């Protein structure tokens with residue numbers, strides 16, 4: 027795939043870009059390395075000034091950046107603007123909190139003084155997806171830059187203007203140009219960048235194949251990696267739940283970003299006692315969703331980001347129906363208009379062995395499963411290759427404790443949808459990846475945890 031902006035609502039190619047030559051790529055890596063040598067020593071208060079300035083730019087120009095994202099990948103404009111605001115908040119949070127997250131930690135031993143110091147590693151490569159074109163990058167960049175690392179961004183090939191805008195924001199904010207650079211290159215260049223001696227670590231958010239490929243190269247060259255991969259998060263509703271709130275949240279949790287979020291609720295696991303009621307209400311809310319031009323303020327669902335994603339989703343739904351799943355609503359791409367539009371869709375009565383049991387559906391498709399009790403609910407939730415997030419709805423404290431303890435995932439949200447929070451670690455287990463972003467655990471991923479021991 028070439029590097030280009032194609033409006034997913036119309037199919038119109040808005041702008042194309044040349045990939046960097048190997049020579050230009052080398053120049054940028056050299057610039058990053060040279061910058062790191064001085065940037066690491068810049069006082070953290072100065073870095074915080076720059077990051078707060080980046081937050082100001084984001085807030086002041088939220089409409090422009092929001093529109094850019096909508097034109098590149100199709101999310102509703104109001105969601106894109108909210109994403110820009112969230113990026114400002116991650117900048118402000120790490121500007122304010124990095125110093126204490128990275129402060130020396132004393133540990134009493136037989137030394138006269140022993141402690142831990144956190145030092146930057148150097149150049150970190152960030153390989154990022156298109157679905158949250160600003161947020162995914164800022165949640166990496168804000169902590170990494172505060173820790174004294176420098177970043178190279180290889181963004182998804184369909185969001186080059188977002189990638190360039192982020193670089194511009196950080197430079198205008200005052201960061202040295204070598205502290206953060208966008209590399210307009212395709213996925214075929216990633217292995218060579220990871221292998222480069224000057225690059226010390228990498229983080230990738232994206233699909234399993236991309237994660238495996240990057241991890242294999244990084245393993246060969248003994249480089250640290252953080253992987254944020256796919257998910258098929260369960261959304262469990264027990265009889266004691268506040269049903270109306272659960273159903274409303276279920277719609278938001280499934281439809282966020284036109285259904286293309288790693289932590290979207292994808293498998294709805296419903297206790298028999300409330301399942302019929304839940305499904306009736308869900309269908310009502312699905313019918314009320316407005317699908318259309320993502321630039322219009324009352325649009326709930328825009329197009330999928332690319333024709334390939336539309337095609338994959340269509341095939342997954344059709345195969346699931348052939349394998350015995352029951353289609354309750356939707357199920358056919360909207361052929362009456364240009365663009366990659368797919369309607370809100372619900373599959374139920376998914377038989378054992380159907381691909382809907384285990385595949386990630388990256389679009390507005392809800393997969394319904396009925397269970398008789400909590401044992402079956404937990405078993406169904408864990409019956410997935412993924413382990414990113416989980417949402418469980420109950421007011422029974424014993425059930426709550428079992429969900430917290432027994433669900434195999436990187437996070438469990440009780441009576442809420444799964445969401446990322448700048449203050450909390452984010453990441454998965456199983457095939458959803460490893461390592462964490464955000465929080466103390468996230469900022470510590472890309473530092474040398476240096477032990478100091480004085481006699």
Ligand code: NAP
Pocket residue numbers: 153154155156157158180181182183184211212213216217231232233234235236237239240253254255256257287288289386388414454458459
């Ligand atoms: P993708 O194809 O893996 O693309 C993600 C990034 O990886 C892009 O920059 C892409 O570049 C690059 N890439 C692709 N193949 C690569 C390879 N073999 N080696 C190195 N880099 C490679 O992902 P996607 O399908 O666009 O994104 C959706 C997936 O991301 C879903 O599975 C979703 O759940 C996951 N995701 C996870 C999180 C999380 O935090 N866990 C967040 C968001 C999304 P090109 O664009 O140039 O191909």
